[in-house]
Amino acid sequence: MAPYYPLTIHRSDGQFEVATRSGVKEVNQPTTQQMNDTPDANGNVDCYKKLEVDEAKHVDWRRKLGGMLMHLLGGKAHADRNYILKEFPEGYVLWEHVKYNVEKAGAESKKEKGKHAAGVFERQDAYLYGHPQGRKKRFRSPADFFPHLLWLATDEDGDPMNCSCKICSPDGDEDPEAFSGKSELKTEVKFHPPTLSAAPKPTTNYTPSSSTSAAPSKPAFQPGPATMSKEQTADATPGGKYIYRPGELVWFNNGSNWRLGVIAKRGLKNNKPRYLVQPLSNPHQQQKYQIKEDECLLRPWLAWSVPPTTVVQLNDMMFDQVPWDRVVRGEFDQAGHVMDYIVDGSILAAKVIDASYSLFERNEKALANPGEVHYNGMFFGAEKIWVGEPVRVRTSAPGVPTPDIVVLIIHKLIEKTTPEGASAVTFVGDVYKFVEMPTPYKNPQEWPTNPDLPPRMSMDLRYRNEIAHLATTGMWYEWRLLEPAARKGLADVKGRWYETHTLLPILRGPDKFQEDVNKGKTSDVGQFMNGRRDNNAVPEQRKKNRRDTLGQAVPLNFKVSRGLDGPPADDVFPDDQSQAQPQQPQQQQRQQQGTFDGDMSQFMNLDQADHGFYGSEMQH
Structure with missing residues:
Protein backbone atom coordinates (compact mmCIF):
# COMPACT_ATOMS: atom_id res chain seq x y z
CA MET A 1 0.00 0.00 0.00
CA SER A 209 4.53 16.83 6.63
CA SER A 210 6.85 16.37 3.67
CA SER A 211 7.90 18.52 0.76
CA THR A 212 6.45 18.02 -2.69
CA SER A 213 7.69 18.93 -6.13
CA ALA A 214 5.96 21.21 -8.56
CA ALA A 215 3.04 19.86 -10.57
CA PRO A 216 4.21 18.06 -13.69
CA SER A 217 3.31 19.69 -16.95
CA LYS A 218 1.56 17.72 -19.67
CA PRO A 219 0.48 18.42 -23.21
CA ALA A 220 -3.18 18.62 -24.16
CA PHE A 221 -4.81 15.26 -24.81
CA GLN A 222 -4.48 13.96 -28.33
CA PRO A 223 -7.29 11.49 -29.11
CA GLY A 224 -5.16 9.44 -31.47
CA PRO A 225 -3.37 9.83 -34.78
CA ALA A 226 -3.90 13.01 -36.76
CA THR A 227 -6.26 11.14 -39.10
CA MET A 228 -8.19 8.30 -37.51
CA SER A 229 -9.73 5.53 -39.57
CA LYS A 230 -13.52 5.30 -39.75
CA GLU A 231 -13.57 2.24 -37.52
CA GLN A 232 -11.34 3.88 -34.92
CA THR A 233 -13.50 6.99 -34.97
CA ALA A 234 -16.64 4.89 -34.44
CA ASP A 235 -15.10 3.10 -31.44
CA ALA A 236 -14.01 6.43 -29.94
CA THR A 237 -17.43 8.08 -30.29
CA PRO A 238 -19.36 8.49 -27.01
CA GLY A 239 -22.73 6.77 -27.07
CA GLY A 240 -21.57 4.42 -29.82
CA LYS A 241 -23.83 1.65 -31.04
CA TYR A 242 -21.61 -1.29 -30.10
CA ILE A 243 -20.02 -2.73 -26.97
CA TYR A 244 -18.00 -5.38 -28.82
CA ARG A 245 -15.55 -5.10 -31.71
CA PRO A 246 -14.70 -7.37 -34.63
CA GLY A 247 -12.03 -9.88 -33.69
CA GLU A 248 -12.80 -9.88 -29.97
CA LEU A 249 -13.22 -13.05 -27.93
CA VAL A 250 -16.57 -13.23 -26.13
CA TRP A 251 -18.83 -15.55 -24.20
CA PHE A 252 -22.12 -16.14 -26.02
CA ASN A 253 -25.37 -17.72 -24.91
CA ASN A 254 -25.79 -21.06 -26.67
CA GLY A 255 -29.32 -21.69 -25.42
CA SER A 256 -28.71 -24.09 -22.55
CA ASN A 257 -25.21 -22.88 -21.72
CA TRP A 258 -22.52 -20.28 -22.47
CA ARG A 259 -19.72 -20.88 -24.93
CA LEU A 260 -16.73 -19.04 -26.38
CA GLY A 261 -16.55 -17.40 -29.77
CA VAL A 262 -15.04 -14.60 -31.83
CA ILE A 263 -16.89 -11.57 -33.20
CA ALA A 264 -16.62 -11.90 -36.98
CA LYS A 265 -18.61 -8.77 -37.87
CA ARG A 266 -21.12 -6.38 -36.44
CA GLY A 267 -24.03 -4.44 -37.88
CA LEU A 268 -27.33 -2.75 -37.17
CA LYS A 269 -30.82 -4.11 -37.64
CA ASN A 270 -33.72 -1.84 -36.76
CA ASN A 271 -31.07 0.45 -35.30
CA LYS A 272 -30.05 -2.22 -32.78
CA PRO A 273 -26.60 -3.84 -32.75
CA ARG A 274 -26.14 -7.43 -33.77
CA TYR A 275 -23.09 -9.63 -34.12
CA LEU A 276 -21.95 -12.56 -36.21
CA VAL A 277 -20.16 -14.91 -33.81
CA GLN A 278 -17.87 -17.76 -34.82
CA PRO A 279 -17.73 -20.37 -32.03
CA LEU A 280 -14.32 -21.70 -31.06
CA SER A 281 -13.75 -25.44 -31.20
CA ASN A 282 -11.15 -28.11 -31.81
CA PRO A 283 -9.87 -28.49 -35.42
CA HIS A 284 -12.05 -31.56 -36.16
CA GLN A 285 -15.43 -30.23 -35.04
CA GLN A 286 -15.75 -26.74 -36.48
CA GLN A 287 -19.04 -25.06 -35.60
CA LYS A 288 -21.46 -22.98 -37.63
CA TYR A 289 -21.63 -19.23 -36.99
CA GLN A 290 -24.36 -17.76 -34.80
CA ILE A 291 -26.11 -14.38 -35.04
CA LYS A 292 -26.73 -12.57 -31.78
CA GLU A 293 -29.14 -9.63 -31.90
CA ASP A 294 -29.22 -8.97 -28.15
CA GLU A 295 -26.07 -7.77 -26.39
CA CYS A 296 -27.39 -9.36 -23.18
CA LEU A 297 -26.56 -12.69 -24.85
CA LEU A 298 -22.86 -11.77 -24.92
CA ARG A 299 -20.20 -11.13 -22.27
CA PRO A 300 -16.59 -9.99 -22.55
CA TRP A 301 -14.07 -12.78 -22.13
CA LEU A 302 -12.76 -11.09 -18.99
CA ALA A 303 -16.19 -11.00 -17.36
CA TRP A 304 -15.91 -14.65 -16.29
CA SER A 305 -13.12 -17.05 -15.42
CA VAL A 306 -12.48 -19.97 -17.73
CA PRO A 307 -13.52 -23.40 -16.37
CA PRO A 308 -11.37 -26.56 -16.52
CA THR A 309 -11.59 -28.83 -19.54
CA THR A 310 -13.96 -31.81 -19.45
CA VAL A 311 -11.07 -34.08 -20.42
CA VAL A 312 -8.89 -33.79 -17.33
CA GLN A 313 -5.64 -34.64 -19.12
CA LEU A 314 -5.96 -31.54 -21.33
CA ASN A 315 -6.03 -28.97 -18.54
CA ASP A 316 -2.30 -28.30 -18.54
CA MET A 317 -1.79 -28.62 -22.29
CA MET A 318 -1.55 -25.96 -24.97
CA PHE A 319 -4.09 -26.03 -27.80
CA ASP A 320 -1.49 -26.94 -30.45
CA GLN A 321 0.00 -29.68 -28.24
CA VAL A 322 -3.23 -31.65 -28.05
CA PRO A 323 -3.61 -34.70 -30.36
CA TRP A 324 -7.14 -33.67 -31.25
CA ASP A 325 -7.74 -36.62 -33.55
CA ARG A 326 -7.17 -39.02 -30.65
CA VAL A 327 -9.22 -36.86 -28.29
CA VAL A 328 -12.20 -36.83 -30.65
CA ARG A 329 -11.94 -40.63 -31.00
CA GLY A 330 -12.40 -40.85 -27.24
CA GLU A 331 -8.96 -42.16 -26.31
CA PHE A 332 -8.78 -39.80 -23.30
CA ASP A 333 -12.30 -40.42 -22.00
CA GLN A 334 -12.84 -41.37 -18.40
CA ALA A 335 -15.68 -43.58 -17.21
CA GLY A 336 -18.38 -41.61 -15.47
CA HIS A 337 -17.24 -38.27 -16.91
CA VAL A 338 -19.19 -36.27 -19.49
CA MET A 339 -16.84 -35.19 -22.28
CA ASP A 340 -17.30 -32.23 -24.60
CA TYR A 341 -14.41 -31.95 -27.05
CA ILE A 342 -15.81 -28.79 -28.65
CA VAL A 343 -15.89 -27.02 -25.29
CA ASP A 344 -12.39 -28.27 -24.48
CA GLY A 345 -11.10 -26.90 -27.76
CA SER A 346 -12.67 -23.51 -27.07
CA ILE A 347 -11.23 -23.35 -23.55
CA LEU A 348 -7.66 -24.11 -24.62
CA ALA A 349 -7.94 -21.81 -27.63
CA ALA A 350 -9.26 -18.99 -25.45
CA LYS A 351 -6.26 -19.28 -23.13
CA VAL A 352 -3.90 -18.92 -26.08
CA ILE A 353 -5.85 -15.93 -27.40
CA ASP A 354 -5.79 -14.34 -23.95
CA ALA A 355 -1.99 -14.65 -23.79
CA SER A 356 -1.39 -13.40 -27.34
CA TYR A 357 -1.15 -9.98 -28.96
CA SER A 358 -0.67 -8.51 -32.41
CA LEU A 359 -0.43 -4.94 -33.65
CA PHE A 360 -1.90 -3.26 -36.70
CA GLU A 361 -1.96 0.06 -38.60
CA ARG A 362 1.61 1.21 -38.47
CA ASN A 363 2.00 4.93 -37.87
CA GLU A 364 4.64 5.79 -40.44
CA LYS A 365 4.62 9.50 -39.54
CA ALA A 366 5.52 8.96 -35.89
CA LEU A 367 8.95 9.98 -34.65
CA ALA A 368 10.39 6.62 -33.71
CA ASN A 369 13.69 5.63 -32.16
CA PRO A 370 15.86 3.03 -33.89
CA GLY A 371 14.30 -0.41 -33.64
CA GLU A 372 10.88 0.98 -32.68
CA VAL A 373 7.62 0.94 -34.61
CA HIS A 374 4.51 2.92 -33.66
CA TYR A 375 1.03 1.47 -34.22
CA ASN A 376 -2.50 2.84 -34.01
CA GLY A 377 -4.17 -0.37 -32.82
CA MET A 378 -3.61 -3.68 -31.13
CA PHE A 379 -5.37 -6.98 -30.52
CA PHE A 380 -4.54 -7.30 -26.84
CA GLY A 381 -5.50 -10.76 -25.68
CA ALA A 382 -9.26 -11.07 -26.11
CA GLU A 383 -9.81 -7.41 -26.92
CA LYS A 384 -9.16 -4.79 -29.59
CA ILE A 385 -7.76 -1.46 -28.42
CA TRP A 386 -6.85 1.80 -30.11
CA VAL A 387 -4.46 4.65 -29.48
CA GLY A 388 -6.42 7.49 -27.92
CA GLU A 389 -8.60 5.39 -25.61
CA PRO A 390 -8.31 4.31 -21.96
CA VAL A 391 -7.19 0.89 -20.74
CA ARG A 392 -7.41 -0.52 -17.23
CA VAL A 393 -4.11 -0.55 -15.33
CA ARG A 394 -2.98 -2.97 -12.64
CA THR A 395 -2.09 -1.58 -9.23
CA SER A 396 -1.47 -5.01 -7.73
CA ALA A 397 -0.21 -8.42 -8.79
CA PRO A 398 -2.24 -10.42 -11.35
CA GLY A 399 -5.16 -12.19 -9.73
CA VAL A 400 -5.07 -9.92 -6.65
CA PRO A 401 -8.02 -7.53 -6.22
CA THR A 402 -7.14 -4.00 -7.28
CA PRO A 403 -7.91 -1.47 -4.54
CA ASP A 404 -7.93 1.57 -6.83
CA ILE A 405 -9.57 2.20 -10.19
CA VAL A 406 -6.74 3.36 -12.46
CA VAL A 407 -6.62 3.82 -16.23
CA LEU A 408 -4.04 4.84 -18.79
CA ILE A 409 -5.11 6.93 -21.78
CA ILE A 410 -2.94 5.66 -24.63
CA HIS A 411 -1.03 8.34 -26.51
CA LYS A 412 1.52 6.03 -28.12
CA LEU A 413 1.67 2.31 -28.80
CA ILE A 414 5.28 1.32 -29.43
CA GLU A 415 6.87 -2.01 -30.24
CA LYS A 416 10.61 -2.56 -30.09
CA THR A 417 11.91 -5.69 -31.79
CA THR A 418 15.28 -7.37 -32.11
CA PRO A 419 16.73 -9.51 -34.90
CA GLU A 420 16.47 -12.47 -32.55
CA GLY A 421 12.69 -12.13 -32.50
CA ALA A 422 12.13 -10.51 -29.12
CA SER A 423 9.24 -8.09 -28.87
CA ALA A 424 8.64 -5.46 -26.19
CA VAL A 425 5.48 -3.33 -26.26
CA THR A 426 5.23 -0.03 -24.41
CA PHE A 427 2.04 1.91 -23.72
CA VAL A 428 2.75 5.62 -23.34
CA GLY A 429 0.08 7.89 -21.92
CA ASP A 430 -1.42 9.64 -18.92
CA VAL A 431 -2.45 7.64 -15.85
CA TYR A 432 -5.63 8.65 -14.04
CA LYS A 433 -7.20 7.47 -10.79
CA PHE A 434 -10.95 7.47 -10.18
CA VAL A 435 -11.79 9.60 -7.16
CA GLU A 436 -15.03 10.07 -5.21
CA MET A 437 -15.51 12.85 -2.69
CA PRO A 438 -18.16 15.21 -1.32
CA THR A 439 -19.30 17.46 -4.12
CA PRO A 440 -17.79 20.97 -4.07
CA TYR A 441 -20.46 22.22 -6.51
CA LYS A 442 -23.92 23.58 -5.79
CA ASN A 443 -25.51 22.63 -9.11
CA PRO A 444 -24.63 20.97 -12.44
CA GLN A 445 -24.04 24.35 -14.08
CA GLU A 446 -20.83 24.60 -12.03
CA TRP A 447 -19.53 21.21 -13.08
CA PRO A 448 -16.18 21.51 -14.88
CA THR A 449 -15.10 19.54 -17.92
CA ASN A 450 -11.71 17.96 -18.42
CA PRO A 451 -10.49 18.47 -21.99
CA ASP A 452 -7.72 15.95 -21.39
CA LEU A 453 -10.17 13.04 -21.18
CA PRO A 454 -11.39 11.15 -24.25
CA PRO A 455 -15.05 11.90 -25.10
CA ARG A 456 -16.24 8.44 -23.95
CA MET A 457 -14.71 8.94 -20.50
CA SER A 458 -16.11 12.47 -20.21
CA MET A 459 -19.63 11.36 -21.09
CA ASP A 460 -19.47 8.41 -18.70
CA LEU A 461 -18.20 10.63 -15.89
CA ARG A 462 -21.03 13.10 -16.38
CA TYR A 463 -23.52 10.25 -16.39
CA ARG A 464 -22.24 8.98 -13.04
CA ASN A 465 -22.29 12.46 -11.51
CA GLU A 466 -25.82 13.04 -12.77
CA ILE A 467 -26.97 9.82 -11.11
CA ALA A 468 -25.41 10.92 -7.82
CA HIS A 469 -26.87 14.42 -8.18
CA LEU A 470 -30.42 13.22 -8.88
CA ALA A 471 -30.30 10.96 -5.83
CA THR A 472 -28.92 13.85 -3.73
CA THR A 473 -26.01 11.76 -2.46
CA GLY A 474 -23.75 14.79 -2.09
CA MET A 475 -20.94 12.93 -3.86
CA TRP A 476 -18.76 13.99 -6.76
CA TYR A 477 -16.70 11.78 -9.10
CA GLU A 478 -13.71 12.70 -11.21
CA TRP A 479 -10.58 11.28 -12.83
CA ARG A 480 -7.46 12.64 -11.14
CA LEU A 481 -4.16 12.74 -13.02
CA LEU A 482 -1.55 10.59 -11.29
CA GLU A 483 1.26 10.38 -13.80
CA PRO A 484 1.61 12.16 -17.14
CA ALA A 485 3.49 10.50 -20.00
CA ALA A 486 3.76 7.23 -18.11
CA ARG A 487 5.26 4.15 -19.72
CA LYS A 488 3.62 0.77 -19.07
CA GLY A 489 4.38 -2.74 -20.29
CA LEU A 490 2.08 -5.58 -21.31
CA ALA A 491 1.85 -6.97 -17.78
CA ASP A 492 0.70 -3.59 -16.43
CA VAL A 493 -2.49 -3.46 -18.51
CA LYS A 494 -5.61 -5.42 -17.55
CA GLY A 495 -7.72 -4.72 -20.62
CA ARG A 496 -10.24 -2.40 -22.20
CA TRP A 497 -12.15 0.24 -20.23
CA TYR A 498 -15.94 0.10 -20.63
CA GLU A 499 -18.65 2.69 -20.00
CA THR A 500 -20.78 2.22 -16.89
CA HIS A 501 -24.19 2.68 -18.51
CA THR A 502 -23.61 0.22 -21.35
CA LEU A 503 -21.96 -2.88 -19.87
CA LEU A 504 -22.73 -2.70 -16.15
CA PRO A 505 -26.50 -3.36 -16.55
CA ILE A 506 -25.55 -6.56 -18.40
CA LEU A 507 -22.95 -7.74 -15.88
CA ARG A 508 -24.97 -6.82 -12.79
CA GLY A 509 -28.43 -7.49 -14.18
CA PRO A 510 -30.93 -4.73 -15.02
CA ASP A 511 -32.82 -4.97 -11.71
CA LYS A 512 -29.73 -4.73 -9.50
CA PHE A 513 -28.30 -1.99 -11.67
CA GLN A 514 -31.51 0.05 -11.47
CA GLU A 515 -31.68 -0.48 -7.71
CA ASP A 516 -28.20 1.00 -7.35
CA VAL A 517 -29.02 3.88 -9.70
CA ASN A 518 -32.06 4.76 -7.61
CA LYS A 519 -29.70 5.07 -4.64
CA GLY A 520 -27.30 7.23 -6.65
CA LYS A 521 -24.66 4.50 -6.82
CA THR A 522 -22.72 3.60 -9.95
CA SER A 523 -19.77 1.22 -9.94
CA ASP A 524 -16.84 0.96 -12.29
CA VAL A 525 -17.25 -1.92 -14.74
CA GLY A 526 -13.67 -3.00 -14.12
CA GLN A 527 -14.56 -4.01 -10.58
CA PHE A 528 -16.60 -6.88 -12.02
CA MET A 529 -14.02 -8.09 -14.54
CA ASN A 530 -10.79 -10.04 -14.57
CA GLY A 531 -7.53 -8.85 -16.04
CA ARG A 532 -5.74 -10.25 -19.06
CA ARG A 533 -3.84 -13.48 -18.26
CA ASP A 534 -5.30 -13.75 -14.77
CA ASN A 535 -5.01 -17.42 -13.76
CA ASN A 536 -3.61 -18.27 -17.18
CA ALA A 537 -0.25 -20.05 -17.35
CA VAL A 538 0.07 -19.77 -21.15
CA PRO A 539 3.18 -17.65 -21.85
CA GLU A 540 3.04 -14.28 -23.58
CA GLN A 541 3.00 -14.69 -27.37
CA ARG A 542 3.52 -12.16 -30.14
CA LYS A 543 1.45 -13.19 -33.16
CA LYS A 544 1.66 -11.98 -36.76
CA ASN A 545 -2.00 -10.99 -36.87
CA ARG A 546 -5.41 -11.95 -35.57
CA ARG A 547 -5.80 -14.86 -37.97
CA ASP A 548 -2.53 -16.29 -36.76
CA THR A 549 -3.78 -15.89 -33.17
CA LEU A 550 -7.05 -17.75 -33.78
CA GLY A 551 -5.27 -20.63 -35.49
CA GLN A 552 -7.16 -23.89 -35.93
CA ALA A 553 -9.83 -22.96 -33.40
CA VAL A 554 -11.83 -21.38 -36.25
CA PRO A 555 -12.55 -22.57 -39.82
CA LEU A 556 -9.69 -22.32 -42.30
CA ASN A 557 -11.12 -19.44 -44.33
CA PHE A 558 -12.57 -17.51 -41.40
CA LYS A 559 -11.81 -13.80 -41.35
CA VAL A 560 -12.69 -10.84 -39.21
CA SER A 561 -14.35 -7.87 -40.85
CA ARG A 562 -12.50 -4.57 -40.90
CA GLY A 563 -15.85 -2.86 -40.53
CA LEU A 564 -15.99 0.70 -41.83
CA ASP A 565 -12.37 0.41 -42.96
CA GLY A 566 -13.12 -2.47 -45.36
CA PRO A 567 -15.46 -3.14 -48.30
CA PRO A 568 -19.19 -2.90 -47.39
CA ALA A 569 -19.73 -6.44 -48.67
CA ASP A 570 -17.65 -7.73 -45.76
CA ASP A 571 -20.29 -6.53 -43.30
CA VAL A 572 -23.24 -8.27 -44.97
CA PHE A 573 -24.76 -10.91 -42.70
CA PRO A 574 -25.55 -14.38 -44.09
CA ASP A 575 -29.27 -13.84 -43.44
CA ASP A 576 -29.30 -10.66 -45.53
CA GLN A 577 -28.06 -11.88 -48.88
CA SER A 578 -30.13 -9.30 -50.74
CA GLN A 579 -27.20 -6.93 -50.24
CA ALA A 580 -24.49 -9.45 -51.06
CA GLN A 581 -22.85 -10.09 -54.38
CA PRO A 582 -23.95 -13.21 -56.33
CA GLN A 583 -22.03 -16.20 -55.04
CA GLN A 584 -20.60 -19.24 -56.65
CA PRO A 585 -21.93 -22.62 -55.38
CA GLN A 586 -18.64 -23.38 -53.64
CA GLN A 587 -18.81 -20.06 -51.78
CA GLN A 588 -22.39 -20.73 -50.71
CA GLN A 589 -21.43 -24.15 -49.40
CA ARG A 590 -18.55 -22.75 -47.37
CA GLN A 591 -20.74 -20.03 -45.89
CA GLN A 592 -23.33 -22.58 -44.81
CA GLN A 593 -20.55 -24.44 -43.04
CA GLY A 594 -19.60 -21.32 -41.12
CA THR A 595 -16.56 -20.38 -43.23
CA PHE A 596 -15.97 -17.34 -45.39
CA ASP A 597 -14.37 -16.89 -48.77
CA GLY A 598 -12.99 -13.76 -50.36
CA ASP A 599 -10.00 -11.48 -50.02
CA MET A 600 -8.15 -12.73 -46.94
CA SER A 601 -5.68 -9.84 -47.10
CA GLN A 602 -8.24 -7.46 -45.61
CA PHE A 603 -7.70 -9.16 -42.31
CA MET A 604 -4.42 -10.96 -42.75
CA ASN A 605 -2.61 -7.71 -43.54
CA LEU A 606 -3.69 -5.79 -40.47
CA ASP A 607 -0.16 -6.07 -39.14
CA GLN A 608 1.28 -4.43 -42.27
CA ALA A 609 3.14 -7.65 -42.95
CA ASP A 610 5.48 -6.00 -45.41
CA HIS A 611 7.09 -4.02 -42.58
CA GLY A 612 9.03 -4.96 -39.49
CA PHE A 613 10.51 -8.17 -38.18
CA TYR A 614 7.16 -9.92 -37.85
CA GLY A 615 6.30 -9.37 -41.50
CA SER A 616 5.57 -12.48 -43.54
CA GLU A 617 4.13 -13.47 -46.88
CA MET A 618 0.36 -13.80 -47.22
CA GLN A 619 -1.12 -17.15 -46.33
CA HIS A 620 -4.02 -18.52 -48.36
Missing part, protein backbone atom coordinates in the same frame (compact mmCIF):
# COMPACT_ATOMS: atom_id res chain seq x y z
CA ALA A 2 1.27 3.48 -0.84
CA PRO A 3 2.39 5.55 2.16
CA TYR A 4 0.09 8.20 3.62
CA TYR A 5 1.58 11.65 4.21
CA PRO A 6 0.32 13.21 7.46
CA LEU A 7 -1.31 16.64 7.62
CA THR A 8 -1.57 18.83 10.71
CA ILE A 9 -4.32 21.40 11.25
CA HIS A 10 -2.86 24.08 13.54
CA ARG A 11 -6.08 25.95 14.33
CA SER A 12 -9.10 24.56 16.13
CA ASP A 13 -12.33 25.72 17.71
CA GLY A 14 -12.87 22.35 19.39
CA GLN A 15 -14.00 22.36 23.00
CA PHE A 16 -13.76 19.55 25.54
CA GLU A 17 -16.23 21.42 27.74
CA VAL A 18 -19.02 23.87 26.90
CA ALA A 19 -21.32 26.04 28.98
CA THR A 20 -25.06 25.32 28.92
CA ARG A 21 -27.72 28.05 28.82
CA SER A 22 -27.90 27.93 32.60
CA GLY A 23 -24.19 28.64 32.81
CA VAL A 24 -23.27 25.15 33.99
CA LYS A 25 -20.36 23.53 32.23
CA GLU A 26 -20.78 20.06 30.76
CA VAL A 27 -18.38 17.68 29.04
CA ASN A 28 -18.62 17.85 25.23
CA GLN A 29 -19.03 14.13 24.69
CA PRO A 30 -21.66 11.40 25.16
CA THR A 31 -23.27 11.40 28.61
CA THR A 32 -22.27 9.03 31.39
CA GLN A 33 -25.51 7.15 30.81
CA GLN A 34 -24.69 6.76 27.12
CA MET A 35 -21.24 5.36 27.94
CA ASN A 36 -22.69 2.70 30.24
CA ASP A 37 -22.09 -0.70 28.63
CA THR A 38 -23.99 -2.72 31.22
CA PRO A 39 -26.42 -5.13 29.50
CA ASP A 40 -30.12 -4.69 30.19
CA ALA A 41 -32.45 -7.48 31.33
CA ASN A 42 -32.48 -8.95 27.81
CA GLY A 43 -28.71 -8.86 27.45
CA ASN A 44 -28.72 -5.85 25.09
CA VAL A 45 -25.89 -3.31 25.21
CA ASP A 46 -26.42 0.19 23.80
CA CYS A 47 -23.52 2.51 24.49
CA TYR A 48 -20.87 4.91 23.19
CA LYS A 49 -17.16 4.10 23.21
CA LYS A 50 -14.22 6.39 22.50
CA LEU A 51 -12.24 5.38 19.42
CA GLU A 52 -8.47 5.35 19.73
CA VAL A 53 -6.25 6.87 17.08
CA ASP A 54 -5.05 3.49 15.78
CA GLU A 55 -8.51 1.94 15.36
CA ALA A 56 -9.66 1.28 11.80
CA LYS A 57 -12.61 3.66 11.78
CA HIS A 58 -10.51 6.45 13.29
CA VAL A 59 -7.89 5.93 10.57
CA ASP A 60 -10.55 5.76 7.86
CA TRP A 61 -12.05 9.12 8.88
CA ARG A 62 -8.61 10.79 8.90
CA ARG A 63 -7.64 9.32 5.52
CA LYS A 64 -10.83 10.54 3.88
CA LEU A 65 -10.51 14.01 5.37
CA GLY A 66 -6.85 14.28 4.38
CA GLY A 67 -7.66 13.24 0.82
CA MET A 68 -10.53 15.74 0.50
CA LEU A 69 -8.47 18.56 1.94
CA MET A 70 -5.49 18.07 -0.35
CA HIS A 71 -7.71 17.56 -3.36
CA LEU A 72 -9.05 21.09 -2.96
CA LEU A 73 -5.97 22.82 -1.57
CA GLY A 74 -3.00 20.83 -2.76
CA GLY A 75 -3.46 20.93 -6.53
CA LYS A 76 -1.59 18.75 -8.99
CA ALA A 77 1.62 19.03 -7.00
CA HIS A 78 0.10 16.65 -4.45
CA ALA A 79 -2.05 14.53 -6.76
CA ASP A 80 0.31 11.56 -6.75
CA ARG A 81 0.31 11.13 -2.98
CA ASN A 82 -2.10 9.87 -0.35
CA TYR A 83 -2.72 12.06 2.69
CA ILE A 84 -4.10 11.54 6.19
CA LEU A 85 -4.82 13.86 9.11
CA LYS A 86 -2.17 13.17 11.72
CA GLU A 87 -4.86 13.85 14.33
CA PHE A 88 -8.18 15.62 14.59
CA PRO A 89 -8.03 19.33 15.46
CA GLU A 90 -7.58 19.84 19.19
CA GLY A 91 -10.80 19.38 21.11
CA TYR A 92 -12.41 17.01 18.59
CA VAL A 93 -12.85 13.37 19.63
CA LEU A 94 -14.33 10.46 17.67
CA TRP A 95 -16.84 8.24 19.46
CA GLU A 96 -18.59 5.10 18.27
CA HIS A 97 -22.17 4.14 19.05
CA VAL A 98 -22.46 0.35 19.30
CA LYS A 99 -25.51 -1.79 19.93
CA TYR A 100 -25.39 -5.56 20.31
CA ASN A 101 -26.69 -8.51 22.26
CA VAL A 102 -24.21 -10.10 24.66
CA GLU A 103 -25.52 -13.60 24.11
CA LYS A 104 -25.18 -13.32 20.34
CA ALA A 105 -21.82 -11.68 20.44
CA GLY A 106 -20.15 -14.12 22.81
CA ALA A 107 -17.03 -13.46 24.76
CA GLU A 108 -14.72 -14.03 21.78
CA SER A 109 -16.73 -11.99 19.27
CA LYS A 110 -16.79 -8.96 21.59
CA LYS A 111 -13.05 -8.68 21.06
CA GLU A 112 -13.46 -8.49 17.27
CA LYS A 113 -15.15 -5.37 16.00
CA GLY A 114 -16.98 -4.91 12.77
CA LYS A 115 -18.85 -8.21 12.65
CA HIS A 116 -21.87 -6.81 10.85
CA ALA A 117 -22.13 -9.80 8.54
CA ALA A 118 -22.28 -12.15 11.51
CA GLY A 119 -24.91 -10.07 13.27
CA VAL A 120 -22.75 -9.21 16.29
CA PHE A 121 -23.36 -5.46 16.11
CA GLU A 122 -26.82 -4.19 15.27
CA ARG A 123 -25.39 -0.71 15.12
CA GLN A 124 -21.90 0.69 14.80
CA ASP A 125 -21.83 4.39 13.89
CA ALA A 126 -19.10 6.96 14.51
CA TYR A 127 -19.66 10.57 15.60
CA LEU A 128 -17.18 13.40 15.99
CA TYR A 129 -17.69 15.52 19.10
CA GLY A 130 -16.05 18.85 19.91
CA HIS A 131 -18.03 21.58 18.15
CA PRO A 132 -18.33 24.65 20.43
CA GLN A 133 -22.13 24.44 20.27
CA GLY A 134 -22.03 21.33 22.42
CA ARG A 135 -22.52 17.59 22.38
CA LYS A 136 -25.84 17.72 20.51
CA LYS A 137 -24.01 19.26 17.54
CA ARG A 138 -21.81 16.38 16.52
CA PHE A 139 -20.58 15.43 13.04
CA ARG A 140 -21.86 12.16 11.62
CA SER A 141 -19.35 11.43 8.81
CA PRO A 142 -16.12 12.70 7.21
CA ALA A 143 -18.21 14.43 4.52
CA ASP A 144 -20.24 16.09 7.31
CA PHE A 145 -17.11 17.43 9.03
CA PHE A 146 -15.13 18.33 5.94
CA PRO A 147 -16.59 21.85 5.34
CA HIS A 148 -15.77 22.72 8.94
CA LEU A 149 -12.26 21.32 8.58
CA LEU A 150 -11.77 23.31 5.39
CA TRP A 151 -12.84 26.47 7.22
CA LEU A 152 -10.37 25.74 10.02
CA ALA A 153 -7.57 25.22 7.52
CA THR A 154 -8.17 28.23 5.31
CA ASP A 155 -10.17 31.04 6.97
CA GLU A 156 -7.67 33.56 8.34
CA ASP A 157 -10.34 35.57 10.15
CA GLY A 158 -11.66 32.60 12.10
CA ASP A 159 -15.22 33.85 11.67
CA PRO A 160 -17.74 30.99 12.06
CA MET A 161 -20.07 32.84 9.70
CA ASN A 162 -17.63 31.91 6.92
CA CYS A 163 -18.05 28.20 7.64
CA SER A 164 -20.49 26.32 5.40
CA CYS A 165 -20.88 23.19 7.54
CA LYS A 166 -24.35 22.04 8.56
CA ILE A 167 -23.85 23.26 12.14
CA CYS A 168 -22.29 26.67 11.58
CA SER A 169 -24.40 27.52 8.53
CA PRO A 170 -27.76 28.96 9.64
CA ASP A 171 -29.78 26.84 7.20
CA GLY A 172 -27.76 23.73 8.00
CA ASP A 173 -28.73 23.46 11.67
CA GLU A 174 -29.81 20.01 12.71
CA ASP A 175 -32.84 19.37 14.86
CA PRO A 176 -32.20 19.05 18.60
CA GLU A 177 -31.96 15.49 19.82
CA ALA A 178 -32.86 14.02 23.19
CA PHE A 179 -30.19 11.66 24.45
CA SER A 180 -31.75 8.93 26.54
CA GLY A 181 -29.16 6.22 26.18
CA LYS A 182 -31.22 4.57 23.44
CA SER A 183 -30.42 4.73 19.74
CA GLU A 184 -31.65 8.07 18.43
CA LEU A 185 -33.43 8.52 15.11
CA LYS A 186 -31.06 9.22 12.25
CA THR A 187 -31.86 12.29 10.19
CA GLU A 188 -30.82 12.86 6.61
CA VAL A 189 -27.37 14.40 6.33
CA LYS A 190 -27.25 17.25 3.85
CA PHE A 191 -23.78 18.38 2.89
CA HIS A 192 -23.36 22.10 2.29
CA PRO A 193 -20.37 22.41 -0.07
CA PRO A 194 -17.95 25.30 0.17
CA THR A 195 -17.74 27.70 -2.75
CA LEU A 196 -14.46 27.01 -4.50
CA SER A 197 -14.07 30.52 -5.84
CA ALA A 198 -14.32 31.95 -2.31
CA ALA A 199 -11.81 29.59 -0.75
CA PRO A 200 -8.57 31.42 0.04
CA LYS A 201 -5.22 30.03 -0.87
CA PRO A 202 -3.62 27.57 1.56
CA THR A 203 -2.10 29.16 4.62
CA THR A 204 0.00 27.86 7.47
CA ASN A 205 -3.18 26.53 9.05
CA TYR A 206 -2.42 23.24 7.32
CA THR A 207 0.98 21.75 6.72
CA PRO A 208 1.97 18.74 4.60
